Amino acid sequence: MSALAVAFKLIGYALAGLLVIGNLVSLLSISMGGFLTRDPNRVLNHLPRWSKSFLINELLAVGGIIMLLPFYWMMVTAFKDSRTAAASPPIWTPIRYEYEVVPPGGGNPIKIVELEVAKQKGQLIKVVPVDKYEFKQTDSGGYVSTHQIADPAAIFMVDPDKVVEKKVINLNLDNFRRAWYKPEDSTRGQVNFLTYFWVSIVSSAIATGGTLITAALAAFAFARLEFYGKNFLFYLVLGTMMVPGQVLLIPNFLILSKLHWLDTYAALTVPWLTSVFTIFLMRQFFMTIPTDLWDAARVDGISRFRYLWQVVVPLSKPVFITAGIFDFLNNWNSLLWPLIVTSTPGRRTLMVGLQNLNEEAAAEFHMLMAASCFAILPVVIIFFFMQRFFIEGIARTGLK
Amino acid sequence: MTSRGKRQLGESLEGYAYLLPAGIILIVFWYLPVIISFAMSFGNVTALMPLDEMKFVGARQYQEVLGTAQFQQSLWNTINYAIYSVPLTLVVALAAAMLLNQPIKGRNFWRTIYFLPYITTWVAISIVFTYLFHREYGIGNWLLNIVRVDLLGMREARLEWLFEPRGIWEIILYQPILGEKRGLVPPMWGGMDNIISGPSLSAFCIILTSVWRDAGYYMVIFLAGLQNIDKSLYEAASIDGATGWKRFRHITIPMLSPVTFFLSIISVINALKVFVPQFMMTPTGGPDNTTTPVTMYLYQAGFTGEWKLSYACAVAYVLTVIILALTIVQNKIFAKRVEYGH
Numbered sequence: 001m002s003a004l005a006v007a008f009k010l011i012g013y014a015l016a017g018l019l020v021i022g023n024l025v026s027l028l029s030i031s032m033g034g035f036l037t038r039d040p041n042r043v044l045n046h047l048p049r050w051s052k053s054f055l056i057n058e059l060l061a062v063g064g065i066i067m068l069l070p071f072y073w074m075m076v077t078a079f080k081d082s083r084t085a086a087a088s089p090p091i092w093t094p095i096r097y098e099y100e101v102v103p104p105g106g107g108n109p110i111k112i113v114e115l116e117v118a119k120q121k122g123q124l125i126k127v128v129p130v131d132k133y134e135f136k137q138t139d140s141g142g143y144v145s146t147h148q149i150a151d152p153a154a155i156f157m158v159d160p161d162k163v164v165e166k167k168v169i170n171l172n173l174d175n176f177r178r179a180w181y182k183p184e185d186s187t188r189g190q191v192n193f194l195t196y197f198w199v200s201i202v203s204s205a206i207a208t209g210g211t212l213i214t215a216a217l218a219a220f221a222f223a224r225l226e227f228y229g230k231n232f233l234f235y236l237v238l239g240t241m242m243v244p245g246q247v248l249l250i251p252n253f254l255i256l257s258k259l260h261w262l263d264t265y266a267a268l269t270v271p272w273l274t275s276v277f278t279i280f281l282m283r284q285f286f287m288t289i290p291t292d293l294w295d296a297a298r299v300d301g302i303s304r305f306r307y308l309w310q311v312v313v314p315l316s317k318p319v320f321i322t323a324g325i326f327d328f329l330n331n332w333n334s335l336l337w338p339l340i341v342t343s344t345p346g347r348r349t350l351m352v353g354l355q356n357l358n359e360e361a362a363a364e365f366h367m368l369m370a371a372s373c374f375a376i377l378p379v380v381i382i383f384f385f386m387q388r389f390f391i392e393g394i395a396r397t398g399l400k
Numbered sequence: 401m402t403s404r405g406k407r408q409l410g411e412s413l414e415g416y417a418y419l420l421p422a423g424i425i426l427i428v429f430w431y432l433p434v435i436i437s438f439a440m441s442f443g444n445v446t447a448l449m450p451l452d453e454m455k456f457v458g459a460r461q462y463q464e465v466l467g468t469a470q471f472q473q474s475l476w477n478t479i480n481y482a483i484y485s486v487p488l489t490l491v492v493a494l495a496a497a498m499l500l501n502q503p504i505k506g507r508n509f510w511r512t513i514y515f516l517p518y519i520t521t522w523v524a525i526s527i528v529f530t531y532l533f534h535r536e537y538g539i540g541n542w543l544l545n546i547v548r549v550d551l552l553g554m555r556e557a558r559l560e561w562l563f564e565p566r567g568i569w570e571i572i573l574y575q576p577i578l579g580e581k582r583g584l585v586p587p588m589w590g591g592m593d594n595i596i597s598g599p600s601l602s603a604f605c606i607i608l609t610s611v612w613r614d615a616g617y618y619m620v621i622f623l624a625g626l627q628n629i630d631k632s633l634y635e636a637a638s639i640d641g642a643t644g645w646k647r648f649r650h651i652t653i654p655m656l657s658p659v660t661f662f663l664s665i666i667s668v669i670n671a672l673k674v675f676v677p678q679f680m681m682t683p684t685g686g687p688d689n690t691t692t693p694v695t696m697y698l699y700q701a702g703f704t705g706e707w708k709l710s711y712a713c714a715v716a717y718v719l720t721v722i723i724l725a726l727t728i729v730q731n732k733i734f735a736k737r738v739e740y741g742h
Contacts, residue, residue: 032742045701053504060499064513067616074528074540086537218422226408227415237422240430244673244723246695247716250702251433251710254451271429274422304414315535333521335676340703351523357681358527365531377683382517387512392520394617395624 004169004364008093017129019058046344074376077369078172085366096170101127101163104156108225109164111291115155124157128144135162179370182357191345203268203338204331210273211327219282219377220308225293240276253340267341268349269337272331286312322393325386332379350375441714447707454710461714468556471715473689474697475722477678477729482671485607485614490663495616495675498652499618501626511623515616517628522613526680529609533561533681561605565687566599568604600690606677620662625659626652661734665727672723675699694719 029051077085079094100109110129125133132154149155184317221227222234252271253262259265289312297307313320338349357371384392441461443454463499465471500507517525532539543557548554564571599607633651642650675695678686685692685700692700694715702712 052502055464056499056502056504057506060496060504060510063496063499064510066612067513069533069539070525070528070612072534074524077531088537089542090537090539113613194462202543210423214422214425217418221415221418225411225418227412227417231413233419237426240426242668242669242720243618244429244695244716244720244722246673246675246698247435247437247713247720249431249698249716250713251436252429254436255433257426271425276426279422329519335523335679336699351521354523354527357679358523359683362541365534366494368527371532372527375524376520379519379521380516383516387515391511391515391620394620 002169005093012281016071022054022058025336046183048386062274065336070351071215071376071380074372075193075370077366078373079172080175080366081170082364082366083329084292085364085369094170095167097165098166098168099127101168103159104158112163114160116165118160118352122159126155127158127159127163128155134393175366175370179357179374181362182367182371191348192355193350193353193371195364196344196348196350199265199268199375200350201346202331203265204328206265206269207272207331208324208327210269211275212324214280215282216308216313216320219286220312222279223283224291225304237276239281241280249336249340255342261341262319263342263344263347268338268347272327272336275323275327275330278327279322282316282319289315318389321386321389322396325390329379406663437589437713437716440710441717443710445710447709457710460716461710465711465714465718466506470689470692471694471697474692474694475690475718477599477603478672478674478693480603481607481610481674482668484599484604485610486664486671488569488689488712489611489661489667490608490619493663494656496615496619497622497626498621498648504708510529510664511620514619517613517615518617522676523612523680525609526677528560529605529612530681531606535563546599552680559601560687562681563687565690566601568599568601570597571601600687602682603691606681606691609677610671611673613687614667618667621659621663622656625656629655663733665730668730669723670728672726673721718722 031050037105074096079096080091081096083096083097084167086090098116099112101112104110111130113126113130113133115126128149132151133147182192218237222230222237246310256271257260259266261270293311294307297311302310332349334349335351335355338352340353342348342352354375356370358368359366411702440454442456442458444457481721482650500514503526524726535541535558540560545556549556552725558635559571589654598604606710629652633655634647637647673695678691678693678696679699682691685696698712698719700716701708
């Protein structure tokens with residue numbers, strides 16, 4: 001057993017011991033208290049502070065494990081091979097198989113990759129040394145196929161019974177690399193996840209930037225200007241929140257095809273250059289800015305437009321960040337719209353790419369988990385840095 | 401014109417100018433489509449013919465939509481999804497928020513952990529959960545058999561999870577997961593089998609996934625609501641001798657009702673519009689079509705096969721009407737019972 005495994009075991013035992021002791025003492029104090037006072041309700045309300053906080057934290061930890069388990073499982077599986085990913089009972093550590101065989105010329109055993117499965121007993125199989133397990137490259141630099149070995153001379157035949165297999169803890173990024181170039185396997189042209197990322201980032205950024213500008217203007221008009229039909233227009237705008245996006249899907253598709261915008265960045269961004277929810281959020285915030293500020297600005301002879309950009313916007317930074325995060329995530333996560341308005345691989349977003357991969361490699365879970373990491377991990381990392389804005393922004397939206 | 405009138409006119413024009421950028425987008429991509437969609441839903445457009453050759457078929461389209469068994473099934477699936485996922489999510493979220501509202505250290509830590517699933521994308525989440533619910537090497541069957549074999553000493557058995565068309569109540573009551581014998585409920589449900597047997601296990605897996613993902617979001621809002629409740633109310637109640645459940649029932653629930661109201665409206669609307677989890681986890685519509693929601697039916701009708709665009713528009717309008725009606729009903733029922741502030 002490796003040192004890592006021993007360490008894991010020791011941590012596990014320590015945690016289990018802590019849980020057992022804490023629960024026993026808590027339960028003991030509850031039952032003793034109940035026995036002495038004959039009033040369980042009273043006991044629950046007057047539990048010792050540490051015991052209460054222990055029980056609460058324990059419940060929270062159970063919930064936390066449920067919340068984190070899928071993430072853990074995704075990341076662990078991304079480091080496995082197809083055999084350990086399909087193991088039953090499940091393997092909880094990033095383990096993969098390594099195969100070793102003495103080469104035909106004799107000498108020390110070398111690590112190999114099996115390229116085929118023996119169909120009958122005694123049949124020799126094709127293998128290739130691990131360090132020669134590289135794929136043929138095309139002119140554009142992408143990988144053509146995971147099964148075309150760059151140096152065919154390195155392939156040799158061995159008897160599968162002679163192959164020794166070992167389980168090892170694996171921390172290399174092979175699956176990620178293969179998943180990254182996996183879309184290349186299809187006939188849809190030279191595309192990999194770099195393209196998907198690029199399209200997703202560009203289109204989400206344009207849509208978010210545009211939304212913040214158009215929404216700030218509209219929200220300012222609704223919050224601070226008097227004009228004919230203001231209330232009517234405001235309700236008209238809010239009314240769109242009741243309309244499910246599916247109603248718009250087909251006519252928008254037809255409008256975009258009339259404009260010859262299908263398969264362009266315009267199709268991915270222009271319809272999303274504003275958001276009613278963001279307008280609403282900003283208006284609520286702008287209303288809280290005292291009007292004295294505008295009176296003072298008017299005395300200085302500042303126009304409304306300059307007042308908006310130089311006074312209101314800087315004061316509203318938190319709401320801009322919150323709205324920006326939401327708009328970005330909405331665009332980043334959307335699947336149906338990019339699926340319908342794009343068809344060439346070069347205009348597919350990350351989500352559509354992932355969905356395609358899921359259709360093509362439905363059984364290769366180690367690859368799918370690696371690809372899922374592409375979609376999840378960047379957002380999670382950003383979230384940890386900006387979580388204050390995420391969570392406080394949401395708490396604010398619920399408490400108008 | 402007086403100078404005041406002039407100023408008002410100027411302000412009005414400025415107001416319209418500020419609305420213009422957002423307005424153009426909304427008109428072209430929201431209001432216009434709503435009208436086009438309405439007109440198209442009475443026609444016979446498919447993607448293979450130009451729009452101006454459309455013939456009006458009148459309300460027949462809607463008759464056809466409502467009469468199609470597949471549509472009825474998808475509507476029932478959507479409703480089932482809402483009925484089960486909304487209360488489950490809200491209850492889990494409220495419980496977590498109550499726990500976090502206790503005076504403990506590390507509240508922000510747990511809040512972050514619980515919120516984490518919500519920011520991740522449905523597409524990737526669906527792939528991960530498809531794996532967790534896999535019939536052969538998923539965690540679901542492994543856990544099931546830990547209970548069956550190791551704890552109860554029964555023989556090993558597997559559930560089909562995402563491929564299981566039977567309703568969850570049918571499985572639990574009629575053919576218990578945990579028991580070998582057949583359950584108490586007879587096989588004839590008296591024509592009510594759809595309602596009694598509940599969503600298929602396949603649909604329920606998706607419901608569980610959505611609870612896992614969304615509970616943290618609702619929890620954060622509940623928690624903010626709980627922290628907004630005036631502490632003096634609880635102090636006054638404890639002087640009166642009210643503890644535990646009574647405080648929860650008579651202070652927490654009423655004071656939280658505006659938040660609950662807001663969340664239930666949002667979550668019902670979102671549940672009725674659900675698309676991605678079903679599309680990703682059961683791309684073919686699930687066993688016996690028991691997971692296909694209306695939106696996925698719309699996608700299948702409008703963007704695959706014969707591309708029946710008009711038909712899909714009619715489906716979309718039926719869904720819109722249902723959402724509007726439900727929102728109005730919810731408003732009417734709950735608005736009276738919500739207690740705003742103090």
